[in-house]
Amino acid sequence: MSETPWLVVPAAGQGRRMGADRPKQYLPLAGAPVLARTLQRLHLAFPRARLCLCLDPEDGRFDPAWVPFADWRRVPGGAERVDSVVNALMAIAGDAADEDPVLVHDVARPCVTVDDLRRLHAAVVEDPVGALLAAPVADTMKRDDGAGRVRGTEPRAGLWHAQTPQGFPYGLLRRALAAAAEHGVAVTDEASAVEALGMAPRLIGARRDNLKITHPEDLALAELILAAQAAASSHDPKPR
Numbered sequence: 001m002s003e004t005p006w007l008v009v010p011a012a013g014q015g016r017r018m019g020a021d022r023p024k025q026y027l028p029l030a031g032a033p034v035l036a037r038t039l040q041r042l043h044l045a046f047p048r049a050r051l052c053l054c055l056d057p058e059d060g061r062f063d064p065a066w067v068p069f070a071d072w073r074r075v076p077g078g079a080e081r082v083d084s085v086v087n088a089l090m091a092i093a094g095d096a097a098d099e100d101p102v103l104v105h106d107v108a109r110p111c112v113t114v115d116d117l118r119r120l121h122a123a124v125v126e127d128p129v130g131a132l133l134a135a136p137v138a139d140t141m142k143r144d145d146g147a148g149r150v151r152g153t154e155p156r157a158g159l160w161h162a163q164t165p166q167g168f169p170y171g172l173l174r175r176a177l178a179a180a181a182e183h184g185v186a187v188t189d190e191a192s193a194v195e196a197l198g199m200a201p202r203l204i205g206a207r208r209d210n211l212k213i214t215h216p217e218d219l220a221l222a223e224l225i226l227a228a229q230a231a232a233s234s235h236d237p238k239p240r
């Protein structure tokens with residue numbers, strides 16, 4: 001088993017909810033594209049990792065100069081996030097061993113800290129059914145009635161926001177995603193496929209500022225988060 005993780009970064013989304021003039025991974029964040037910022041964070045935590053970057057085959061904006069890893073490959077993205085991840089796993093089939101840890105991280109989460117990345121990786125190396133970064137829900141949860149009014153208040157005890165990275169042994173993740181596809185299980189994150197096999201990945205309590213840039217206001221928030229992290233930490237240097 002290689003303890004240095006494989007990194008899979010799905011970056012083939014269109015950023016429809018962002019509604020910008022380009023996919024959100026190419027929007028500038030503290031002076032560099034979101035994609036470059038996210039890869040910088042991953043590289044700080046795992047400088048020798050092998051990277052699979054999933055990109056839209058028709059993407060004309062990508063610049064390989066943004067990739068700080070020595071060992072990396074470009075993989076075609078699929079129709080949905082899960083299809084992009086499956087393509088990446090297939091692309092490394094000849095090189096990855098079943099026990100190798102694979103961390104999947106959204107390109108849209110540039111604020112993940114080195115400390116959380118390393119804690120997640122340590123948990124994945126230790127745990128045969130994998131782990132994910134997550135944060136306990138902090139708000140009161142309402143369910144709507146489908147017509148803009150409250151139907152009820154949901155108990156929030158035990159609810160977590162799933163983040164990325166999510167990490168699993170290579171063989172387990174491939175098996176889980178293949179089984180989910182076969183049985184029509186909806187997969188919005190890797191853990192849900194593993195859960196569908198009856199396994200319980202570990203929740204690793206993470207910082208709440210591991211924001212997924214999704215809506216227009218998130219970009220300014222991410223910029224503030226990076227600046228605050230840089231001021232507070234020696235691990236995460238000031239954005240250049």
Ligand SMILES: Nc1ccn([C@@H]2O[C@H](COP(=O)(O)OP(=O)(O)OP(=O)(O)O)[C@@H](O)[C@H]2O)c(=O)n1
Pocket residue numbers: 009010011012013014015016017018023024025054077078079080081082084105106107108109212213214
């Ligand atoms: N076919 C797809 C769809 C999404 N992603 C990636 O999966 C991550 C999470 O997806 P999301 O935040 O939904 O990004 P988008 O699909 O770009 O956004 P939207 O749903 O608003 O269009 C992003 O890093 C995105 O680039 C991908 O690699 N392939």
Ligand SMILES: C[C@](O)(CO)[C@H](O)COP(=O)(O)O
Pocket residue numbers: 081106161162163164188189190212
């Ligand atoms: C994987 C994920 O980041 C976990 O929160 C999230 O589900 C991806 O976002 P999407 O909108 O479901 O693509």
